[in-house]
Amino acid sequence: MPILEFKGKYIRITSDKPLRNQLIEAGLSPHNGQSQWFNCKGLGTCGTCCIRIEPALCSEPTAMEKSRLNFLPFRNGLQKGFRLACQTRLLSDGKAEKGKGFWGEEFD
Ligand code: FES
Numbered sequence: 001m002p003i004l005e006f007k008g009k010y011i012r013i014t015s016d017k018p019l020r021n022q023l024i025e026a027g028l029s030p031h032n033g034q035s036q037w038f039n040c041k042g043l044g045t046c047g048t049c050c051i052r053i054e055p056a057l058c059s060e061p062t063a064m065e066k067s068r069l070n071f072l073p074f075r076n077g078l079q080k081g082f083r084l085a086c087q088t089r090l091l092s093d094g095k096a097e098k099g100k101g102f103w104g105e106e107f108d
Pocket of ligand 1: 046
């Protein structure tokens with residue numbers, strides 16, 4: 001079972017459900033601020049569950065994820081290492097980060 005480092009904690013992740021669900025269950029929401037309440041609940045359309053994952057092996061991006069990460073504010077998000085936690089399943093150990101801002105795509 002892969003282990004993910006996120007927000008200074010290490011959690012075991014199963015590959016049978018999306019990362020977003022497991023992070024929320026662990027009390028480590030991938031949403032910032034008000035996006036915790038204003039989001040698409042895992043449909044892959046809002047982009048507010050965006051996280052940057054490295055160097056983990058993950059499921060292939062879904063068509064919805066590819067589309068959303070190519071649109072504002074991400075633009076070529078997959079090339080920047082962004083994934084949508086609601087569309088992603090973790091397949092190996094790794095580390096995830098959440099940036100600043102409503103979507104969490106702002107990194108220093
Ligand atoms: S929760 Fe909306 S894209 Fe993931």
